[in-house]
Structures are given as C-alpha cells and as structure tokens.
Amino acid sequence: MNTRDLEYFVALCDEKNFSQVAKNFNVTQPTITLALKRLESQFAIQLIDRDQSHGSITITPAGQQLYQRAKVVGKQLSLAQKELRALRHPKxxxxxxxxxxxxxxxxxxxxxxxxxxxxxxxxxxxxxxxxxxxxxxxxxxxxxxxxxxxxxxxxxxxxxxxADPFVAVMPKDHELAKRESISFAELAEEPFVTFSEGYVHTKAMQWFTQAAGIQPSIVYRTPDVALLKSMIHAGVGIGLLATTAVTAADDLALVPLSESGQPRFxxxxxxxxxxxxxxxxxxxxxxxxxxx
CATH class of the missing domain: 3.40.190.10 (Periplasmic binding protein-like II)
Structure with a gap:
C-alpha cells in the first residue's frame, strides 16, 4: 500500500474537495482520484460517495473508519521519520x-x-x-x-x-510567615506573582484555587524563576512554589499548605x-x- 495514498485520503476527508487537496499537495486532481480508487480497490469497499450533480462528497461509514486509522498511521510515520533523523544527530x-x-x-x-x-x-x-x-x-x-x-x-x-510539596512563599516579614501551616483560602485577599502559562506551577495554582473556592489577584506572571522569587522578596506578592525551587539563599519564608489531597511537584x-x-x-x- 502506498502511504501517500493514505495522506491524500485523510486530506480529502478533511477538505471534502478534490481540487483543494490536489492544490495542497501540488499535484493534479486525477492523482487524488487515482489514489482513492487504489484504496477502494485495496479494501474492496466504497470510501467516498461523490455527488456529481452538486459537486459534493460524503464520507461513507467505511471511509470514516479508515480515516480514523489512517490519521494514526500518518502520525506514527511522521514520528518515525523524526526519530530516524534524530539517530543521525550526534547529541x-x-x-x-x-x-x-x-x-x-x-x-x-x-x-x-x-x-x-x-x-x-x-x-x-x-x-x-x-x-x-x-x-x-x-x-x-x-x-x-x-x-x-x-x-x-x-x-x-x-x-x-x-516528588516535593508546594508551599506558600512570602517575605520573612510577612504577617503570615511565622505560621506553621495555612489554608489556601486564607490567602484569598493576597496578591500573587506566578509563572506564565505552560508551567506545572500554573496547574498547581489552578488546583489550589479550585479546592479553596477562591480567585486570588495575580499581579505578575513570568517564566523566570529567579525574577519571580525576587518579586516575592520585594513584597510585590506571594507565590506558590515547590520546595525544590527555594533555597536558603533566597531568604524567603515557606509556609506549608493544609489542603488535603493536594498535588506534589x-x-x-x-x-x-x-x-x-x-x-x-x-x-x-x-x-x-x-x-x-
């Protein structure tokens, strides 16, 4: 079986237009038609129903089944190509x-x-x-x-x-810094500095806010952990960090959170x-x- 035929077929199911698929692959429309015929001959079943009078196409149940499997095949082949290229890479x-x-x-x-x-x-x-x-x-x-x-x-x-716990991080002179533990709900009125989207700490923040039923004010976001801790130290806001991310040199207070079932880093x-x-x-x- 020609894997390119499957690529054409998946694109045809997405676009539902022979001319557009041919244009996308920089081939002629008969190339797409022949690819479809080869697949239908290979599987001995109709995959596409063409309405010549209205210029439209419908994917048959068999075509929908092949479409789902062909997408997986396409992704795996693409991944294999990248992995084989990587094996030529020295690092x-x-x-x-x-x-x-x-x-x-x-x-x-x-x-x-x-x-x-x-x-x-x-x-x-x-x-x-x-x-x-x-x-x-x-x-x-x-x-x-x-x-x-x-x-x-x-x-x-x-x-x-x-695996390390998440803690509330704040300046050592913060009024809550001496607490042995604190619930996240008690931080509802506190300004927060946090990571940008795409970081695990952002997901942890979402878990704690949902568990506490609050929506604290986030006054600053950054992808830079050193900058984030500097902002906390300067009193711009408190933070939620894994204990891994804080050292003695940061001169910050770490207060454990009391929520049960909380995530760990x-x-x-x-x-x-x-x-x-x-x-x-x-x-x-x-x-x-x-x-x-």
Missing amino acids: IRFGLPPIIGSFYFPKLAPRLVTSGLMPDLETHEAGSTNLLEDLRAGHLDVALLGATGPLAAPDLDVHTVA SISVVTRRGQVLTPTMTELMKLLNQHA
Whole structure:
C-alpha cells in the first residue's frame, strides 16, 4: 500500500474537495482520484460517495473508519521519520524545565561530567507542558519533566525520580510567615506573582484555587524563576512554589499548605513508548534513574 495514498485520503476527508487537496499537495486532481480508487480497490469497499450533480462528497461509514486509522498511521510515520533523523544527530535532545534545570539538575551534573555524558546533551529549556508536547512530536529524545503528581500516559515511558510539596512563599516579614501551616483560602485577599502559562506551577495554582473556592489577584506572571522569587522578596506578592525551587539563599519564608489531597511537584524521566534508545541514551537513563 502506498502511504501517500493514505495522506491524500485523510486530506480529502478533511477538505471534502478534490481540487483543494490536489492544490495542497501540488499535484493534479486525477492523482487524488487515482489514489482513492487504489484504496477502494485495496479494501474492496466504497470510501467516498461523490455527488456529481452538486459537486459534493460524503464520507461513507467505511471511509470514516479508515480515516480514523489512517490519521494514526500518518502520525506514527511522521514520528518515525523524526526519530530516524534524530539517530543521525550526534547529541541527545534533552528537555529541561527552568526549575528542574536550576535546582535539581545541578545535583546530577557532576555525575554526568564523570560519566562523560555532559557533552552529549543538547539542552532545550521550556515549561514542562511545552516540553511534553515536543517530546510527543519527536522534537526531543529524553526529558526531565515536572508534573502535579505522577505523570502517566499510554504513549510514554515515565520514571519518577522525586516528588516535593508546594508551599506558600512570602517575605520573612510577612504577617503570615511565622505560621506553621495555612489554608489556601486564607490567602484569598493576597496578591500573587506566578509563572506564565505552560508551567506545572500554573496547574498547581489552578488546583489550589479550585479546592479553596477562591480567585486570588495575580499581579505578575513570568517564566523566570529567579525574577519571580525576587518579586516575592520585594513584597510585590506571594507565590506558590515547590520546595525544590527555594533555597536558603533566597531568604524567603515557606509556609506549608493544609489542603488535603493536594498535588506534589513530581520530577520524572520521560521518553516515548516504543522509542528505541541509543547506547548513549540508555546510559543517560540509567544515570538519571540511579539518582532517584
């Protein structure tokens, strides 16, 4: 079977117009027609019903079934192409979110240097949500990702290596800084500084606001964890951060949150399920998991 025929067919189901599909692929309309005929002959069933009098087409039930499967085939072939190209690439494309890169990864770095793996890494930095999309799309080989709890999906191989609580972070002279714990509802009137969209902390913030039934004022958003903590220290607003992200040098107060069932900031080594790892990737995965 010609895989290009399936590409034409999927596009035809989307566009429902032979001429438009031909234009999109820069081929003639008879090319699309012949591709459809080959598929209908291959499966011995009608896939498209053409209404010549009105110039419209209808996807038959059989065509709808093939369309659903062909989309999956197309995605898998596209992913395979990217993975094969990556095998010609000398470095491991490694996804690393800012907080994990700043506060967790440095603990691993000496072992990476000792093992000789550090020069093999091509680091890509972004929020965990965006990095996960890039991993699934085949733009990354391995990622060290954060999530609000264990990360699980049928298309991923996930190995959790750490899990830390989220806490309210504020200046040490804040009136609530001496509390042993606090409910998020008590922070309803407090201004917040937080991460931009696409970061795990944004999802954690949504969980706490929904659990507390409040909508606090967010006065500043940033993708930069150092800037965010500087804003907290300056009294612009309080923050919600995983304990991993705060060090003694930040001179900030960390107050535990009392909500039951709250999420934790989990850190996981993630690859695509079915992905064939090179010896270098396998060595990297072993080192990352040993550090758990």
